[in-house]
Amino acid sequence: TTVGVLRETAGRERRVALTPDGVARLRKQEISALVETGAGARAWFEDIGYHGAGAVVGDRDRVYAESDVLLCLHPPDDVAACRPGQLLIGLLNPLGNVELMQQLATAGVTAISLDLLPRTLSRAQAMDALTSQANVAGYKAALLAAEAYSGFFPMLMTAAGTTRPAQVLVLGAGVAGLQAIATARRLGALVTGYDVREAARADIASTGATVLGGPGPAKDGDGGYARELTEDEQIAQQSALDEAIPRFDVIITTAQVPGGPAPRLVSENALSKMRPGSVVIDLASTVDGGNVEGSIPDTRTVTDAGVTIIGAAGLASTVPGAASTAYARNALALLTHLMPRGEVVLDLDDEIQAAVVVTHGGRVVNARVRDRKE
Numbered sequence: 244t245t246v247g248v249l250r251e252t253a254g255r256e257r258r259v260a261l262t263p264d265g266v267a268r269l270r271k272q273e274i275s276a277l278v279e280t281g282a283g284a285r286a287w288f289e290d291i292g293y294h295g296a297g298a299v300v301g302d303r304d305r306v307y308a309e310s311d312v313l314l315c316l317h318p319p320d321d322v323a324a325c326r327p328g329q330l331l332i333g334l335l336n337p338l339g340n341v342e343l344m345q346q347l348a349t350a351g352v353t354a355i356s357l358d359l360l361p362r363t364l365s366r367a368q369a370m371d372a373l374t375s376q377a378n379v380a381g382y383k384a385a386l387l388a389a390e391a392y393s394g395f396f397p398m399l400m401t402a403a404g405t406t407r408p409a410q411v412l413v414l415g416a417g418v419a420g421l422q423a424i425a426t427a428r429r430l431g432a433l434v435t436g437y438d439v440r441e442a443a444r445a446d447i448a449s450t451g452a453t454v455l456g457g458p459g460p461a462k463d464g465d466g467g468y469a470r471e472l473t474e475d476e477q478i479a480q481q482s483a484l485d486e487a488i489p490r491f492d493v494i495i496t497t498a499q500v501p502g503g504p505a506p507r508l509v510s511e512n513a514l515s516k517m518r519p520g521s522v523v524i525d526l527a528s529t530v531d532g533g534n535v536e537g538s539i540p541d542t543r544t545v546t547d548a549g550v551t552i553i554g555a556a557g558l559a560s561t562v563p564g565a566a567s568t569a570y571a572r573n574a575l576a577l578l579t580h581l582m583p584r585g586e587v588v589l590d591l592d593d594e595i596q597a598a599v600v601v602t603h604g605g606r607v608v609n610a611r612v613r614d615r616k617e
């Protein structure tokens with residue numbers, strides 16, 4: 244079996260799906276690795292490192308032509324180059340790319356998407372790329388906030404006087420939010436966290452941060468995720484947050500609801516009352532929304548009131564070494580699961596495979612993706 248690694252084609256993407264360390268792990272299982280020239284360069288993994296770990300480094304056409312399994316993060320721009328029978332493994336966002344999944348099915352490609360992994364299953368945890376990448380993003384969000392903020396995060400006692408520590412509020416305390424909380428605390432800020440799930444509130448407290456409670460009872464949904472709020476609940480939440488937000492110097496938002504739009508948590512009204520020099524980082528920022536009113540993906544704007552808003556959707560890619568290393572481990576754990584004896588054995592009765600295999604044998608086999616289409 245040959246595992247191919249494609250260079251990412253998405254514009255700002257710096258990660259790579261497999262590192263030289265990952266190649267060495269594959270080689271130990273007597274699996275060959277074929278890495279596209281320059282695939283890891285933007286994450287500082289040079290071709291020579293892959294070569295030294297036992298991979299063949301070759302051009303893109305060769306990777307498509309000779310690989311049984313292709314590893315990537317995002318669906319490649321030239322995905323039509325995949326051959327029938329080939330496996331394509333990545334964070335393919337199949338629920339948002341239904342048409343592409345249909346094309347892959349028609350082309351006879353077996354598409355496997357790590358973002359459909361059953362995350363609460365303990366034997367799937369080593370494969371959980373959403374968690375590993377959210378962890379990196381949460382860490383970087385706190386650093387980005389510290390860099391953009393006009394003051395210090397810690398209380399500093401100097402001959403020139405004592406500074407007040409920054410007051411940081413993290414909205415949404417899943418994987419990314421909890422790492423943002425932990426990182427901001429390490430930098431010395433006074434951190435408060437907020438989430439609608441009961442378990443997330445306990446997680447915030449366990450980091451030592453302050454929990455911003457209410458309004459009303461917790462809003463837990465299925466599978467450890469939050470549910471979408473009703474209109475009345477949204478109004479109550481908005482007014483509670485509008486009141487709380489102006490007390491903070493830094494806001495980091497990470498809230499998502501599976502299958503729905505990201506909830507709007509920071510309104511223009513709240514932004515207008517924040518102090519000049521304060522910072523808001525929106526990890527949920529997309530072209531048509533996000534947690535923060537007016538946030539624009541990958542863009543830094545300053546409001547008339549002097550508040551810096553940063554739309555920061557793709558932060559994992561900005562720590563490419565750590566993010567690629569973690570992703571490669573996740574992808575390898577899945578590969579090992581799919582290839583127990585060095586050969587791919589597809590078994591759609593297996594709980595993990597049933598969830599992550601999107602297309603196979605010319606069809607979209609994943610019910611969640613099929614339902615999306617209808």
Ligand code: NAD
Nearest residue numbers: 362363374415416417418438439440467469497498499506
């Ligand atoms: P996510 O990215 O879907 O959402 C981030 C956070 O936003 C969540 O904590 C969610 O509750 C919160 N949120 C949603 N709507 C909100 C609102 N209106 N106001 C405030 N907060 C809101 O979540 P995630 O980080 O991917 O993790 C979701 C859950 O899955 C967590 O409980 C996490 O621990 C769990 N998880 C479990 C495992 C496991 O069991 N091994 C692995 C990974 C994740």
